[in-house]
Amino acid sequence: MGIFKLRKNKKFSYIPRHYDDKGEGNPFEIKHKFNEYRTTVGNYNLKGKLNNALSDLKSEKDRVANRRILIIIAILIFIFLFIIDFDLSIFFSK
Numbered sequence: 001m002g003i004f005k006l007r008k009n010k011k012f013s014y015i016p017r018h019y020d021d022k023g024e025g026n027p028f029e030i031k032h033k034f035n036e037y038r039t040t041v042g043n044y045n046l047k048g049k050l051n052n053a054l055s056d057l058k059s060e061k062d063r064v065a066n067r068r069i070l071i072i073i074a075i076l077i078f079i080f081l082f083i084i085d086f087d088l089s090i091f092f093s094k
Contacts, residue, residue: 057066081088
């Protein structure tokens with residue numbers, strides 16, 4: 001009888017709409033947009049990842065950006081302290 005028989009799943013030959021017909025790559029693989037430009041993405045051990053991250057931080061373009069971000073943060077902190085009437089004279093001795 002049909003009680004003990006399991007139904008077999010149907011198989012379809014599905015090809016995604018925007019799949020490259022040449023067969024390059026997996027159409028179902030989800031990758032981040034910028035992974036191919038990063039040096040810290042990959043199958044490295046922890047030491048390799050840290051070394052790559054430190055070399056990225058030391059690059060010249062990143063230094064300018066990091067300095068700009070620090071200046072903006074410092075300005076925002078001083079504006080916040082001014083708004084809450086924080087007395088900055090406690091940091092300076094007479």
